[in-house]
Amino acid sequence: MATPAGQSGVNRRLFTLLTGAGLLWMHGPAQAGAQIEEPLADAVRTALSAAIANNAPPVPEFANTEARLHYLRWLGAMSERLKKKKHEWQVRREFLQTVWYESKRAGLDVSLVLGLIQVESNFRKFAVSSVGARGYMQVMPFWTRVIGDGDAGKLFHMQTNLRFGCVILRHYLERERGDLFMALGRYNGSRGKAPYPDAVLAARRQWEFAG
8 A cells, every 4th residue: 555645754654554553444345435626616615624724622512401411312322332343431432522523513413424434434543445535534635735734644633534524525515405415425436326325324324313
């Protein structure tokens, strides 16, 4: 596996070490895909960059006690479901809290984001696809150049990866005028084809929470 271009020396060394240690995984062929780089209007690029640039910590805020209790019930239920993928409670809590925060921040359904993560990376932080997409939400490195600071190595940072993924999915939903099927296809680089959206929507059902 080639070291991606444009990384700093530190990130190249990290990539090499992780690859040698077997900590970077390839996707199975069924769901391999990637966002396709497209020209962005200046206003869109500016808006996306602003959405990425806010470095506030992922601390959920609640309008009232009932909303907080709902979140805590959700956290407990999702933690149980995620145990097989992330064994340590603290790791699960931080991950789920960040998924909740970034999903809500982008105006996305949390179960949808979890379903997408399941399909894209199977909850593996250092996943790398055959086309170079990275991390939990398999973000293509070109996005860091288009709307970030150009450091693709940051896509292995949990909050950065989840923020990019959620902001990009929201962007695609707006491009597709709310059509989730088409937006998911665009996210995967397979716009108009059913296998990927169908897989994400099926996975989404495993993360729904009625409590």
